[in-house]
Amino acid sequence: MAIVERPTTLPELPPGAAVTPRPLGVFTRPQATTGWRSWLTTIDHKRIGVLYGGAAMFFFLLGGVEALVIRAQLAAPGQQLYSADLYNQLFTMHGVTMIFLVVIPLGAAFMNYVMPLQIGARDVAFPRLNAFSFWLFLGGGLFLNTSWFLGGGADGGWFAYAPNTGVVFSPGHGMDFYALGLQMTGIASLAGAINLVVTVLNMRAPGMTLMKMPVFTWMGLVTQLLLVFALPVISVALFLLTFDRLFDANFFNVSAGADPLLWEHLFWIFGHPEVYILILPAFGIVSEIIPVFSRKPIFGYPFMIFSGIAIGFMGWGVWAHHMFASGIGPISVAAFSLSTMFIAVPTGVKILNWMATMWGGKLRFTTPMLFAVGLVTMFTIGGLSGVTHAVAPADTQQTDTYYIVAHFHYVLFGGALMGFLGGMYFWWPKVFGFMLSDRIGKWHFWLILIGFNLTFGPMHILGLQGMPRRMHTYIADYGFEFWNMVATIGSFLIAVAMLVLVANILVSWRAHRRNPVNPGPDPWDARSLEWMVQSPVPPHNFDTVPTVSHLDEFWHRKYQENADGKVVRIATGAEVAQPGDGTGVHMPSPSYWPLVLAVALPTIAYGLIFNLGIAAAGGVLVILAGFGFGYEPSDDPEAHGPHGPSGDGHDDGDAHAGDGHEDEPASEGEADGGADAAGGEAEAVGVGSTASASDEPATEGRGGGDG
Amino acid sequence: MADTAIHGPVAGETEHGPHSHATSTGISNEKLAMWVFLGSDCLLFGALISTYLLLRHRSISGPVELRDPANIFDIPFTSVSSFVLLFSSLTMALAVGAIHRGDVRRCRVFLCTTALLGSVFIGGQVYEFTSFVREGLGYTTNILGSAFYTLTGFHGVHVSVGIMFLMAMFVMSLRGRLGPDRAETVEIFGLYWHFVDIVWILIFTIVYLIP
Numbered sequence: 079m080a081i082v083e084r085p086t087t088l089p090e091l092p093p094g095a096a097v098t099p100r101p102l103g104v105f106t107r108p109q110a111t112t113g114w115r116s117w118l119t120t121i122d123h124k125r126i127g128v129l130y131g132g133a134a135m136f137f138f139l140l141g142g143v144e145a146l147v148i149r150a151q152l153a154a155p156g157q158q159l160y161s162a163d164l165y166n167q168l169f170t171m172h173g174v175t176m177i178f179l180v181v182i183p184l185g186a187a188f189m190n191y192v193m194p195l196q197i198g199a200r201d202v203a204f205p206r207l208n209a210f211s212f213w214l215f216l217g218g219g220l221f222l223n224t225s226w227f228l229g230g231g232a233d234g235g236w237f238a239y240a241p242n243t244g245v246v247f248s249p250g251h252g253m254d255f256y257a258l259g260l261q262m263t264g265i266a267s268l269a270g271a272i273n274l275v276v277t278v279l280n281m282r283a284p285g286m287t288l289m290k291m292p293v294f295t296w297m298g299l300v301t302q303l304l305l306v307f308a309l310p311v312i313s314v315a316l317f318l319l320t321f322d323r324l325f326d327a328n329f330f331n332v333s334a335g336a337d338p339l340l341w342e343h344l345f346w347i348f349g350h351p352e353v354y355i356l357i358l359p360a361f362g363i364v365s366e367i368i369p370v371f372s373r374k375p376i377f378g379y380p381f382m383i384f385s386g387i388a389i390g391f392m393g394w395g396v397w398a399h400h401m402f403a404s405g406i407g408p409i410s411v412a413a414f415s416l417s418t419m420f421i422a423v424p425t426g427v428k429i430l431n432w433m434a435t436m437w438g439g440k441l442r443f444t445t446p447m448l449f450a451v452g453l454v455t456m457f458t459i460g461g462l463s464g465v466t467h468a469v470a471p472a473d474t475q476q477t478d479t480y481y482i483v484a485h486f487h488y489v490l491f492g493g494a495l496m497g498f499l500g501g502m503y504f505w506w507p508k509v510f511g512f513m514l515s516d517r518i519g520k521w522h523f524w525l526i527l528i529g530f531n532l533t534f535g536p537m538h539i540l541g542l543q544g545m546p547r548r549m550h551t552y553i554a555d556y557g558f559e560f561w562n563m564v565a566t567i568g569s570f571l572i573a574v575a576m577l578v579l580v581a582n583i584l585v586s587w588r589a590h591r592r593n594p595v596n597p598g599p600d601p602w603d604a605r606s607l608e609w610m611v612q613s614p615v616p617p618h619n620f621d622t623v624p625t626v627s628h629l630d631e632f633w634h635r636k637y638q639e640n641a642d643g644k645v646v647r648i649a650t651g652a653e654v655a656q657p658g659d660g661t662g663v664h665m666p667s668p669s670y671w672p673l674v675l676a677v678a679l680p681t682i683a684y685g686l687i688f689n690l691g692i693a694a695a696g697g698v699l700v701i702l703a704g705f706g707f708g709y710e711p712s713d714d715p716e717a718h719g720p721h722g723p724s725g726d727g728h729d730d731g732d733a734h735a736g737d738g739h740e741d742e743p744a745s746e747g748e749a750d751g752g753a754d755a756a757g758g759e760a761e762a763v764g765v766g767s768t769a770s771a772s773d774e775p776a777t778e779g780r781g782g783g784d785g
Numbered sequence: 786m787a788d789t790a791i792h793g794p795v796a797g798e799t800e801h802g803p804h805s806h807a808t809s810t811g812i813s814n815e816k817l818a819m820w821v822f823l824g825s826d827c828l829l830f831g832a833l834i835s836t837y838l839l840l841r842h843r844s845i846s847g848p849v850e851l852r853d854p855a856n857i858f859d860i861p862f863t864s865v866s867s868f869v870l871l872f873s874s875l876t877m878a879l880a881v882g883a884i885h886r887g888d889v890r891r892c893r894v895f896l897c898t899t900a901l902l903g904s905v906f907i908g909g910q911v912y913e914f915t916s917f918v919r920e921g922l923g924y925t926t927n928i929l930g931s932a933f934y935t936l937t938g939f940h941g942v943h944v945s946v947g948i949m950f951l952m953a954m955f956v957m958s959l960r961g962r963l964g965p966d967r968a969e970t971v972e973i974f975g976l977y978w979h980f981v982d983i984v985w986i987l988i989f990t991i992v993y994l995i996p
Contacts, residue, residue, distance in 0.1 A: 325925070
């Protein structure tokens with residue numbers, strides 16, 4: 079990538095356009111729309127969604143291999159396949175990877191791809207910030223995993239209780255990588271969350287009131303709001319840990335008077351909302367899948383929404399149930415026991431509503447539907463064992479046993495991951511333009527269901543028998559042998575199931591290559607707006623932004639009541655769908671800056687660990703990239719082509735430069751990271767542009783009007 | 786959550802441009818993003834302030850006289866610098882008012898004044914930190930030192946970032962690129978600046994004034 083000084087002469091503009099020279103040299107605006115380069119600079123929410131999905135599956139492979147290595151060690155008593163120290167690193171990195179680098183980004187993948195489509199927008203509110211979020215997430219994830227080659231991974235458990243994770247007890251660099259890596263993925267998630275909150279609140283199609291939004295979009299909104307408020311707390315905790323470890327601060331230094339509960343509180347105040355951040359997107363996906371394959375609208379839509387919101391609120395009041403064994407006192411224990419039992423109520427509402435949606439429906443058990451039902455059943459098991467944790471005396475027994483491991487795998491694997499896999503089969507044709515094989519998909523589902531239950535079901539028993547978690551081996555004759563062997567066999571069955579998924583993708587893709595069959599815009603006879611555009615989705619999403627008058631707008635355009643009050647089909651999905659003609663629609667140009675900014679932050683992080691000079695260089699790069707990002711016009715005049723810019727936008731980028739640089743504080747690693755760019759982007763999509771070229775400068779300037 | 790009416794043509798007007806400039810809430814994307822970000826930042830300072838409150842009287846290492854915050858702070862000095870920062874909120878508000886009236890020149894003057902006042906505050910903080918260090922309270926001396934410098938340091942970084950913004954806007958204004966059409970940019974920045982000031986009022990009260 080060469081830095082090219084922009085010529086000060088701009089191409090011809092229509093009269094009246096404000097032409098001012100660019101204040102800073104910037105990259106030439108990337109133009110490619112195909113090839114790997116276009117993926118590096120893309121700011122299209124759909125491509126970014128695909129990138130999130132791909133990256134998450136890559137990390138899933140890493141975390142999965144770690145899990146298999148753990149299960150191999152535990153297959154038989156007294157094994158010494160590797161050291162206890164390496165075991166610590168493996169289970170820590172497995173947890174961190176699966177939570178922060180797989181489930182959160184899988185949620186981000188679906189929300190990035192689907193939410194703008196479901197609300198009838200052309201892109202997210204700040205497309206470049208969106209790209210920045212992805213690259214920084216990827217940078218943080220890779221940074222975290224390079225610790226394997228630079229002295230060993232983190233070894234303090236995914237919740238990293240300080241002072242156990244201080245330099246004294248964890249002298250390697252692993253926990254530094256943990257703290258800084260999660261700091262970066264946190265900044266990425268925060269920037270993404272602000273972006274998506276604004277998108278959903280501000281860029282809905284005309285007529286789409288909040289109570290006409292699809293359930294998935296609603297759950298996405300709740301998730302993003304949880305992220306907005308939960309992430310700064312973990313950011314602070316991670317900063318304190320980083321300062322302790324790198325600069326000898328005393329936050330967790332007990333000999334200086336520190337309180338070990340500080341970390342636990344900070345971590346779990348983030349950590350419990352985090353649990354809902356992980357599961358709510360999957361709940362949303364299932365709430366899309368079940369109505370489609372039951373041919374019924376979602377049962378009790380408002381209850382679905384409000385129970386989601388209730389979960390979001392109550393999720394803030396239950397964190398100390400993770401700390402029943404830490405001595406927080408009987409009153410706290412009683413209060414948090416109660417609140418934990420209460421939070422089961424809205425979750426139960428959701429489960430009952432899904433069942434009521436299926437009740438009396440015309441059920442089609444396609445692969446996505448199987449996964450959705452899988453979530454409902456497996457999550458219920460996990461939810462029930464969760465309620466048993468609310469009973470503090472029982473929880474005191476179960477703390478740090480395999481019972482806990484069983485519980486959270488039932489909610490995260492049986493819940494979140496099942497939902498995401500279902501969503502993958504559901505939206506695959508929309509994203510890639512070909513169907514995944516339903517036959518192989520069913521194999522995938524049943525293998526994973528059996529493998530999953532074989533792996534984690536026995537852990538309930540092991541836990542109740544008293545097998546402690548995080549121990550790298552166990553002694554024979556405690557009665558742990560049989561169920562551990564079963565769990566190990568189950569885990570390898572899960573691995574086989576995931577290979578079946580890979581095979582399915584390859585087989586289906588090759589079949590599609592040999593004999594291309596476009597599934598059409600609406601392969602499932604679905605309900606929401608994303609099915610109203612062609613598959614794969616054209617870059618501009620909607621030719622014209624639809625006006626919404628119903629929940630399940632697309633369905634209502636296909637079906638109406640006839641004179642007898644019977645619902646009949648009046649049009650096919652293909653007839654209702656838009657043809658995908660983007661003439662006159664004006665999209666913002668790709669940009670290098672998000673990538674540059676995202677590379678700068680890991681540079682700082684490596685520098686903090688190994689050489690402060692490198693960190694300083696990274697800091698300078700962040701400031702420069704922040705200015706570049708902020709001053710870059712949202713639009714490249716050369717990219718306008720025939721549609722012509724109506725004089726808008728050429729200096730719009732600068733207009734907001736003031737806000738754009740708020741990124742800089744990232745040099746101090748602060749949550750601001752991308753947060754803001756708030757203004758930095760006066761992007762040209764969504765709210766604005768339409769097909770009619772005569773529109774006044776429709777494309778831009780929600781911020782400040784046009785030049 | 787305000788679900789205000791959708792602006793623009795609604796009924797049956799799909800063919801025409803949907804809501805050209807309007808957003809669903811009526812608040813611009815940039816401004817809404819700033820509000821959401823500030824909400825998030827509240828939690829950042831909330832966590833830092835809680836940490837400070839938890840730790841400030843717990844020091845059991847280092848010199849005895851440095852364990853009690855009351856022995857260290859110079860309240861008159863910090864009151865003056867706090868007043869300077871609060872005054873900068875006034876000039877910021879005047880800058881926003883000026884740009885809304887279309888008075889670009891006065892806006893520029895007030896932006897510059899705000900930046901200067903902010904810099905005076907930061908200068909005061911630097912002076913304060915150095916004098917504390919000279920008295921023996923380093924970052925690693927005891928828990929109080931770690932907690933105090935981290936909390937006030939985070940605030941200082943926020944102010945410094947704000948000053949960078951102000952300078953950028955000042956330069957833009959000099960180059961004639963911060964006209965009345967960009968009033969909202971100034972206004973959005975103003976939100977940030979006032980927020981940082983409010984946080985300082987909290988910190989000053991909690992850290993310095995309440996014993």
